[in-house]
Amino acid sequence: MLKLEHQTLNDRAYGALKQELISGGFSPGQTLVIRKLAETFGISTTPIREALQRLVAERLLEMQNNRSVIVPLLSVPAFEELTRIRIAVEGLAGEMAGSRIAESGLADIQATLAGMQGAIEAGDARAYLALNEAFHFAIYQHAGAPILLNMIRDLWGRVGPYLKLLMQADRYIPQSNDAHRRIVAALEQRNGPDVRAFLEEDIAVAAAILAENLRTTDRSSADRT
Numbered sequence: 001m002l003k004l005e006h007q008t009l010n011d012r013a014y015g016a017l018k019q020e021l022i023s024g025g026f027s028p029g030q031t032l033v034i035r036k037l038a039e040t041f042g043i044s045t046t047p048i049r050e051a052l053q054r055l056v057a058e059r060l061l062e063m064q065n066n067r068s069v070i071v072p073l074l075s076v077p078a079f080e081e082l083t084r085i086r087i088a089v090e091g092l093a094g095e096m097a098g099s100r101i102a103e104s105g106l107a108d109i110q111a112t113l114a115g116m117q118g119a120i121e122a123g124d125a126r127a128y129l130a131l132n133e134a135f136h137f138a139i140y141q142h143a144g145a146p147i148l149l150n151m152i153r154d155l156w157g158r159v160g161p162y163l164k165l166l167m168q169a170d171r172y173i174p175q176s177n178d179a180h181r182r183i184v185a186a187l188e189q190r191n192g193p194d195v196r197a198f199l200e201e202d203i204a205v206a207a208a209i210l211a212e213n214l215r216t217t218d219r220s221s222a223d224r225t
Contacts, residue, residue: 013051096143098192
């Protein structure tokens, strides 16, 4: 019983930390302090430590020479590689969902889209990005492909810390929701190939903005050296 309880705490800590990566709760380069994380999530330090080690082993986090754990900083080539993989994998999930989604699932996605429009009108970029995550994963869950879904979660765990930078790009959010409306229209028509095409477009547009941000950061760092 104690062993089961310990394992449950480990899984809870791992799930909480991974979700923070996916949703952009951590920042690129941020040092993760075990005691602070334990306080934040209401979990003791041992499960947090073991969860960090697990995420380091999965390369979602990085251990420094001084044994501190940080959120990895992505180079432009690494980010572009992740984007190409995301386009392929998430596009596939979208196409599969397009032919499988039930009316109840579609209604939930339509409601999320309406919420995103409300966030735009309220000027609430943080709420928009949270709903953006919910929108994408609601689609992917209807692909009926749990292995594929786990792959997508791992990819978002790598790029998620950078997604909050989209809040600084005024042109992104209205443009992104236009793409989301096209995705929903394709889902309504059960047109898997169009769902895939519009998802790929949505990912590519956001990635282009983030890649330019990374290039600007790299140039600024080079100028200071």
